Amino acid sequence: MPSVSALVKRVLPKSLLGRSLLILVTPLVLLQVVSALIFFETHWSKVTLKMARTVAADIAVVIDLMREFPDAHHQQWIFHRASDLNFRLKMMPGKILENTVPQGNNLGERMLILAMDEYVRKPFRFYPNMEARHMVIDVQLAHGVLRVIVSDKRLFSSTASVFVLWMVGTSLLLFGVATIFMRNQVRPIRRLARAADDFGKGRDSPKFKPEGASEVRQAASAFIVMRDRLVRQIAQRTEMLAGVSHDLRTPLTRMKLQLAMMGDVEGAGELKQDIDDMEHMLGEYLAFARGEGGEKPAEIELSEMLHDIVAKARRKGGRIDFHSEGMVVVTGRLNALTRCLTNLLDNAVRYGRTVAVRLGVRENSVEVVIDDDGPGIPKDKRADVFKPFFRLDGSRNPVTGGVGLGMTIARDVVRAQGGDIELTDAPLGGLRVKVRLPL
Structure with a gap:
């Protein structure tokens, strides 16, 4: 079974660009998660509860006014003035709500249930209408059901969606900028690697020059110095051995001429063969030193x-x-x-x-x-x-x-x-x- 370190190495990016982006993205993602948790657990819940309490308090005031002024003229005036609170009121005499407990499917509905229990203290039901973007709240009164239609703007804050959009948008923008920046930083390293590989294979890299961060420039400059030093040493060795070969071939040539002029003298054939062998060895030594580098x-x-x-x-x-x-x-x-x-x-x-x-x-x-x-x-x-x-x-x-x-x-x-x-x-x-x- 592979160890934890082996699994981590297998999952983590292999390239410098991928690892650099991971180093940048990981704190950014953690910051976004922590910010989102703090926002949703504190700010958004508190704001939503305050908005739900405002709606519940307004409904309680309307119910109190209807109880103080039960005549039709005053109730019509109350319903008219409720429009200033973004309410639409409708009285349904004789109707009785079902005996069920309201259930909240999201944070806004749960906060509305708490606020209605705190301020109105009467049986109620609510029915969200997502298409019309409003909430229908039915409150059980003594002589019927009061229907309150309130806009979603009074119950739900748009801050959450705006916050999420800004958070995701800025994260993507920063990630894109970081990717471009890191690619520009990694490109000189890749060029240095290609130049080193070309030099190892005997290929020229005439367009290679130090660029990028100061550390990368320092490494590139050191590579150029090393490359020039090696090329210079090889050239010096080749020139030295070429000179030695030339100097040795001169007396060998004189010896061959003397042997040719001596004719069929005893031992001349063996000496000629030795001279040929020496010339062959000199050629092999020079080829080994030169290495066909030119x-x-x-x-x-x-x-x-x-x-x-x-x-x-x-x-x-x-x-x-x-x-x-x-x-x-x-x-x-x-x-x-x-x-x-x-x-x-x-x-x-x-x-x-x-x-x-x-x-x-x-x-x-x-x-x-x-x-x-x-x-x-x-x-x-x-x-x-x-x-x-x-x-x-x-x-x-x-x-x-x-x-x-x-x-x-x-x-x-x-x-x-x-x-x-x-x-x-x-x-x-x-x-x-x-x-x-x-x-």
Whole structure:
């Protein structure tokens, strides 16, 4: 059974905008409820009782006047003067009211019952007429029933409805203003999140600038400084290694020329192979340091790219079964992603006789699955193969496995675009490489 805190977290809004609005709305609603309770329990009940007492007191005065002046002339005068009190009087001689107890369905009727019992002290009945907006009150007298028709304005105050309308109206207005204000406050945070996500995927955000509250501006400025510092450090590292590579390739080139001029001297072939291996390693080191960071992101038709990569691998003698679920477009760096998938497929072809490549869309990401029937990689070594210069083959022979940077570069390329690489067991018996890229 989930705990109370888990249930509360499940019910509460997840976004900053929703939580901020909840913080603003909750006190507002509580204030409205408390105000309404105080108003209805004190002010409205007191006002309604006073109005009912005024009506009951006027009816009692009319009954006293009719008792003091029982002749028809005076009673006609009394009925005429009662119109000034918003009363319409009618005498029904000989009529007797039913012997029932009046029941009030709302606050005004209950207050009227209390007031009539307090001032008139005679049997009575009332009949509200909502369409005509008046109340009919029958009072039992000694010689008949006195019918009093009184307007609702004398019994019910419109303050309650006006109060409710003002309360609800102002609440909705304040809620709308608060929503607009909070959306404007949250928008810079969302832009900062998008800029950080774009930077993590290697995309540019040239229009991003600090805005919003001072704390958000401070966070945005810190992000820009951090981004510029990282870009500068990567550029410095790339330039340094490019210079080292250039400086090392110069003597290597001289050595190749000298070997070419020496002809078929004993040991020249081995030295030439060593020089080629050194140039290959220098290229791998530089590619690892550079990480294809200077390339601009663009839309890539992944199924077409994989088709070309598979075709090249087949020309090298690989047996590859390729299947794509249709046209799949992602945003990334074309050359870097091509290098990454080519490296992964070459590894599968090198160690396996049969390779299967699958491309498809799963939820919000693209999956490229490469299976082979080779020896695979032990589970305890799968995390190590992504470390720079790590090779399962203990020797440093590039023919049997390169310099140990292929998987590192591949994962860096994929992670730079917001994805990841997973190594598992393949159904073919070898290794399965699963590449996930965001759409």
